[in-house]
Amino acid sequence: MSPTRAEPDVSFLLDHSSHVLRTRMAAALAEIGLTARMHCVLVHALEEERTQIQLAEIGDMDKTTMVVTVDALEAAGLAERKPSATDRRARVIAVTEKGAEVAKQSQRIVDGVHKAVLDAVPNEDREVFLRVMNGLVSGHLATPVETSQPARRARQSNK
Amino acid sequence: MSPTRAEPDVSFLLDHSSHVLRTRMAAALAEIGLTARMHCVLVHALEEERTQIQLAEIGDMDKTTMVVTVDALEAAGLAERKPSATDRRARVIAVTEKGAEVAKQSQRIVDGVHKAVLDAVPNEDREVFLRVMNGLVSGHLATPVETSQPARRARQSNK
DNA sequence: TATTGTTATACTCTATAACTATA
DNA sequence: TATAGTTATAGAGTATAACAATA
Numbered sequence A, B: 001m002s003p004t005r006a007e008p009d010v011s012f013l014l015d016h017s018s019h020v021l022r023t024r025m026a027a028a029l030a031e032i033g034l035t036a037r038m039h040c041v042l043v044h045a046l047e048e049e050r051t052q053i054q055l056a057e058i059g060d061m062d063k064t065t066m067v068v069t070v071d072a073l074e075a076a077g078l079a080e081r082k083p084s085a086t087d088r089r090a091r092v093i094a095v096t097e098k099g100a101e102v103a104k105q106s107q108r109i110v111d112g113v114h115k116a117v118l119d120a121v122p123n124e125d126r127e128v129f130l131r132v133m134n135g136l137v138s139g140h141l142a143t144p145v146e147t148s149q150p151a152r153r154a155r156q157s158n159k
Numbered sequence C: 001t002a003t004t005g006t007t008a009t010a011c012t013c014t015a016t017a018a019c020t021a022t023a
Numbered sequence D: 001t002a003t004a005g006t007t008a009t010a011g012a013g014t015a016t017a018a019c020a021a022t023a
Helices: A010-030 A036-045 A053-060 A063-075 A097-119 A122-136 B010-030 B035-045 B052-058 B063-076 B095-117 B123-138
Strands: A080-085 A091-095 B081-082 B089-094
Touching: A010 A036, A010 A097, A010 B010, A010 B095, A010 B123, A036 A053, A036 A063, A036 A080, A036 A091, A036 A097, A053 A063, A063 A080, A063 B081, A091 A097, A097 B010, A122 B010, A122 B123, B010 B035, B010 B095, B035 B052, B035 B063, B035 B081, B035 B089, B035 B095, B052 B063, B052 B089, B063 B081, B089 B095
Parallel strands: none
Antiparallel strands: A080 A091, B081 B089
C-alpha cells in the first residue's frame, strides 16, 4: 500500500476559482455600472413585488447593506422605493423601465460569464461537475459554521 | 429546440461552497489557536529556509499582512525571526519545535476537513470533480481580472 | 537606485446600536 | 412588544505611504 498522501487542497481549488470568477463578474458588470449586488436586487425585484427586507434575505445581505444598494439603484435611476400597499412601514422596490432594460443586459452578462466557465469544462465532465457542486452546496457544504464569537465584537454601548 | 435557459449559477456554487468550507476550516484550526494564514506560513517555513517576502508570495499576502502573521506565530511561540545568513535585510522564519508539532496537528486538521468534503462526493464522481477544478484553476479561472481601479484609492500624501 | 521588513494609519466593507414610524 | 427602514459609526481586515537598514 502506498504511503498516505496529503488530501487534495480543496480549499485552494474553491477559494481560487471563486475569487477569480468574482473579479471577472465584477469587471463585466462594472461595464454597465452595476455591482453584483445591484444586479441581484434588480433581478429579484423584477420577479415580483418585494420589500427591502425580502430582497435582503434573498441576496443574503444585512438590511443596512440593502439600504446602500437601493440608494445606488435609485441614484442610477434603475429602481425606486414605493410605499407598500399593505404595510406602511415597508417599502417595495419598484424597478424602472430603464432598470428593467439594464436587468436584461446584466442577466446576459452574468449568463455569458457563466457560460464561458462551463465551456472551459470538457463536455463529458460538465454534468458531473454541476451535479457534484449542487450536491455539496445543498449537502455537506450547505451551512456555514457558526463562529462562537461573532464576526465582530458587540459594539460598546456608550449611552 | 427548447427555449434558452439561464446558465447554471456557477458563481453561487463556487462562492457558497468556498465560503462554507472557509468557515469550517477556520473553526477547525481555531481549536488549536491557528488561523489559516498561520498554518500556511508554518507549513511552508518548515519545508525550507524562507524569508518573510518569500512566504508572503507563497501565501499570496501583502508583506504588511505577513508581519502581523509572523507576530502572531512568535507570540504563540511557534516561530522565530532569524537574520538571514546571506542578506542582512531579510529575516528567515524559523519554526520552533513546538511550531513543528503544531504544524503536524494543523496539517492533520486541514487534511481531515478536506477529506470530509471529498467523502461527501460520490466515489464515481470524485476524480472528474478534482480534474475539472484543477483544470479551471490552472486554465480559465487561473488569473484574477485586473481591476482598472485598485482595491483602494491611493492614500492622500500629506507631507 | 532597489529591496526587506517595520510602523502607522487611511480606506473599504459590513454589521451593531439607536432611532422613527408603524404593526 | 416586535418589525421595516434609516442613520451614524465602530470594528475588522488590509493595503498604502514613509522610513531605516542594507543590497
